[in-house]
Amino acid sequence: MKKIILDCDPGMDDSMAIVMAAKSPDLQLMAVTTVNGNYPVDVTCVNARKTLELLERTDIPVARGLAKPIIRDCPKDPFTHGTDGQAENHLPAPAMPLSELDAVDLMIKIIKENPNEVYIISTAPMSNIALAMIKAPEIKEMIPAIYAISGSFGLNKYAFLNATGDTPQSEWNVYVDPEAADLVYNSGVKLVALGLDVATHFDVDFSDDDLKKMEESDKKEAKFLLNAIHFIRNRGFDAYCTVIDCMAVAYAIDPTLVETMEAHVGVETKDGLTLGMTVIDRRHHFVWEHLPLIQVGCKADCGRFLKLLLELVLK
Amino acid sequence: MKKIILDCDPGMDDSMAIVMAAKSPDLQLMAVTTVNGNYPVDVTCVNARKTLELLERTDIPVARGLAKPIIRDCPKDPFTHGTDGQAENHLPAPAMPLSELDAVDLMIKIIKENPNEVYIISTAPMSNIALAMIKAPEIKEMIPAIYAISGSFGLNKYAFLNATGDTPQSEWNVYVDPEAADLVYNSGVKLVALGLDVATHFDVDFSDDDLKKMEESDKKEAKFLLNAIHFIRNRGFDAYCTVIDCMAVAYAIDPTLVETMEAHVGVETKDGLTLGMTVIDRRHHFVWEHLPLIQVGCKADCGRFLKLLLELVLK
Amino acid sequence: MKKIILDCDPGMDDSMAIVMAAKSPDLQLMAVTTVNGNYPVDVTCVNARKTLELLERTDIPVARGLAKPIIRDCPKDPFTHGTDGQAENHLPAPAMPLSELDAVDLMIKIIKENPNEVYIISTAPMSNIALAMIKAPEIKEMIPAIYAISGSFGLNKYAFLNATGDTPQSEWNVYVDPEAADLVYNSGVKLVALGLDVATHFDVDFSDDDLKKMEESDKKEAKFLLNAIHFIRNRGFDAYCTVIDCMAVAYAIDPTLVETMEAHVGVETKDGLTLGMTVIDRRHHFVWEHLPLIQVGCKADCGRFLKLLLELVLK
Amino acid sequence: MKKIILDCDPGMDDSMAIVMAAKSPDLQLMAVTTVNGNYPVDVTCVNARKTLELLERTDIPVARGLAKPIIRDCPKDPFTHGTDGQAENHLPAPAMPLSELDAVDLMIKIIKENPNEVYIISTAPMSNIALAMIKAPEIKEMIPAIYAISGSFGLNKYAFLNATGDTPQSEWNVYVDPEAADLVYNSGVKLVALGLDVATHFDVDFSDDDLKKMEESDKKEAKFLLNAIHFIRNRGFDAYCTVIDCMAVAYAIDPTLVETMEAHVGVETKDGLTLGMTVIDRRHHFVWEHLPLIQVGCKADCGRFLKLLLELVLK
Numbered sequence A, B, C, D: 001m002k003k004i005i006l007d008c009d010p011g012m013d014d015s016m017a018i019v020m021a022a023k024s025p026d027l028q029l030m031a032v033t034t035v036n037g038n039y040p041v042d043v044t045c046v047n048a049r050k051t052l053e054l055l056e057r058t059d060i061p062v063a064r065g066l067a068k069p070i071i072r073d074c075p076k077d078p079f080t081h082g083t084d085g086q087a088e089n090h091l092p093a094p095a096m097p098l099s100e101l102d103a104v105d106l107m108i109k110i111i112k113e114n115p116n117e118v119y120i121i122s123t124a125p126m127s128n129i130a131l132a133m134i135k136a137p138e139i140k141e142m143i144p145a146i147y148a149i150s151g152s153f154g155l156n157k158y159a160f161l162n163a164t165g166d167t168p169q170s171e172w173n174v175y176v177d178p179e180a181a182d183l184v185y186n187s188g189v190k191l192v193a194l195g196l197d198v199a200t201h202f203d204v205d206f207s208d209d210d211l212k213k214m215e216e217s218d219k220k221e222a223k224f225l226l227n228a229i230h231f232i233r234n235r236g237f238d239a240y241c242t243v244i245d246c247m248a249v250a251y252a253i254d255p256t257l258v259e260t261m262e263a264h265v266g267v268e269t270k271d272g273l274t275l276g277m278t279v280i281d282r283r284h285h286f287v288w289e290h291l292p293l294i295q296v297g298c299k300a301d302c303g304r305f306l307k308l309l310l311e312l313v314l315k
């Protein structure tokens, strides 16, 4: 059973990632930490608690993190997750309290108490994670790996068509806080980056049969996902949008779901055309060896991913 | 018969581009203009004349262009075309004089004398072309199109594996003078950019039968190409390197050889990780409409390209 | 008698610089070249001719130069020189033709025909001068010196209070085309840069007695200047604004008018807070020796400058 | 009696700043927090404790702060404070423990426990202060003012001659962590920045009479300063170097010692020529109102400053 911290910005797909992480028998969810990203942190730390209450898992602490990127202002996300940030599911206001420690301190505390045991799943801008590493650099030696929904690596057309940052080829999580991503990519901690290439593949789609199973389920989380799928389709987007962040949790559960390649990747932190790009160096000759080596998701088994996801939602 | 100016930096593949342009019955080669690029301009304006003398086409003027990028210093090309820049073919020193006009003035003069008739084929950094546009902006209205070996657009793996600039995803011609490329891309002149995606495809390769035909030919240019192929293979590179620039000439002759797509593309001119990148915006949503719209080569018929090339070399 | 080319963007003070340069017995004004700057080049090449016609010096050629900075768009000057760019003097439309050669070609031609003899006086963005150096680098060896109204060096409060670019510490001429300035500063040609420190010193002011002399004069150029002074004072600016550019001409006539110091100076070409700054390195320790060494005007004899100026205006 | 936290990187002048802060009857030194800067944080948190032990003030907590700038690597300071960072005074190794809280947490705790009462004196890169503001933005409302040795504002020649960063016009503390400075300058907290203009004025010098008084004193801190003065003079630097940081403490004690002006100032965070510059906007027209308004030290009463300093050292 892997110990994990889920650092997220729910967001409907982050909410589903919480569902998977909390319900998986293979994971021990030590904490949910929230951050500014798809929505302001005031919203994301409400939504995280709403989701855990829906699952009746108020034993899992939720800690509030950074309200903005480390050195930048918050950009505005042009995509919508609805007025509540949860696809208009409008779950009840949470009763459970926030952790007394903020996200950074809670993260540091849990990691230090469980050295080499706590994996971080990152489904949001990396502001909290980077700040924890700045404040307590010693934790870098104690994290076995970070599994992140992060970046876009040019490996297929989805890397380009679905770019979510506000520059032509960037992904939203990196784009929002590129300095944080740059710090984490360069931290020396093993990083598995699942980018738009795999996490927004159009093969991540739900069949009518899937929808029917959700309809027939008495699980609130099944209803939640179903609502989200209807919400997103009504807005002219594809169903994969509701579960992007789930792939990082799925990878934590079963790493055979996504094939990865090791590559040198740099994060562009200069303003303008390429801000927030994750620039992969795949050259046969003259590769920049000084760029950090990370594990890049290059091919997901979308069918098995969806199967695992549904299994956990419905159980 | 299309009137063309070939702006180049020979370079073995530029030399072969001159061969094709001078011998094609479909093109009228008005001038060869040379520029710093693969080699210093002192070398490239010698090699252009050597090549025309080999073809006995000293009627075509050769003009010397810029010795360096518009505002930058010359980077050093890590790739080699041999001590002579022509794959050790060591052709005789040229006897024909250079044009009295420099490349920029000759380009401007020919374009103004033949408004809307002169296509530019660009197989080198765009310093000369940009400078002509800076000095005489009125020519921008008089150029029907520019066909360029330029950029790398992420359309397939070759765009990444064969990146030739000294940053992880840039192509050499753009990397050397990104400000020049940026000016030309934004000039409003129709631009067909054949990038690494098509021009360095591994399907551009010569068969034993092709080599045999060159061996048996009494054409000096066939011998030249054969030597170049041996030269490059001996250095551990693939044969496509000898004819990269030829694809722009081939496209001028027969535009059905390369499929193109229209796309917004920005050129990165900021130093660092992404300098010289040609950043394509293929997003389904929120595309940057203010980036210039250009024609990007996305798929080449490599077989027909090689056939045309060989036909011209051997005839 | 010093041969000079005056490269300018009239502008009222450039117009007065033309007056001084054309009337000084110590200077031989070989050409006036115009460029975009305070006003579009279409205006500045009209105003240069208007001024020469007012002086009845239509023997001096006027050549049209660049309509925009080398690689940037034109910024908008927030300061006004009136609807005609000449302080509402509204001189008659010029009858004299423009030079057949453009500014860059005329500059190159004159310099090559008179090697080591032609000084350039620069009272505008350096786009023309830089382009001439890009196109014909050999002229760099043939120019004995450039006297420029250029930059701001932090030597006194005027360097800060009167900053004219659209960044906090830049001067307009450099700000408009920083890449051009950077090229010229780094060209190796001796450069005397008279910045805001000296050229906008509040001691450059006209006495009532001066004004009276202009009133009593029958010289059209005296009337021109008088109008300009009234124009500028009515707009709440100081009278020095009418003659800023004259100091470079005065320096060409009599270099003892301005004390200079040799210093390493870099031109900032990065966008943002410091774009267009001329950054002087006066450190006692660890100075950046690789920055170009230029002559920086540090103290002007404002009284003698005004005396010389008036003498030439009134004679 | 003002409550203060002294955030520093001792360094000999920081050590003297600790002496003043600990001995002044007008200040209550709540904590000394240390950071990377002149020396690695491992050294600075030793030197801070050495200094407090020399003063027999081990009641004052010392907390360890950041080992590097927030997002950058540590630059190397070309200036030396000796092998021990204290001008070869080689004080005994400290016995007092470090605070259990790190610098950021201790700073946040003290400020929250004493809202609106704790002034920060900053004599080092602002990494700790910025990180505290990132982690706990609510403290920004609770700090009455920050008095900092920070920046260089072009107000006199010392601003240029004594520039200490590794760019032509930057000051070391800002240069080392420009993003931290930028955050603090923009935090909305009242900032009094004493720059090179005042803190490195050559009038800050010790008379023979001053030196004699130190010699005759039995105070260890007098001996410490005397050694530092000899050390620095032997290396060809001026005596002001030993007490630069003291001016911020002096200002906290008696704000009439330094005249200030309110001005808009931007911090340059772009790499290259102007990295780390504090760019003041003193324009009469078109000032950038969006730059933060800070209090800039423009004139110090060096005589009274030295008198106060000596009084505290000798008492």
Ligand SMILES: [Ca+2]
Residues within 6 Å of the ligand: A008, A009, A010, A011, A013, A014, A037, A038, A123, A124, A245
């Ligand atoms: Ca998310």
Ligand SMILES: [Ca+2]
Residues within 6 Å of the ligand: B008, B009, B010, B011, B013, B014, B037, B038, B123, B124, B245
């Ligand atoms: Ca080429």
Ligand SMILES: [Ca+2]
Residues within 6 Å of the ligand: C008, C009, C010, C011, C013, C014, C037, C038, C123, C124, C245
């Ligand atoms: Ca002017």
Ligand SMILES: [Ca+2]
Residues within 6 Å of the ligand: D008, D009, D010, D011, D013, D014, D037, D038, D123, D124, D245
């Ligand atoms: Ca210090």
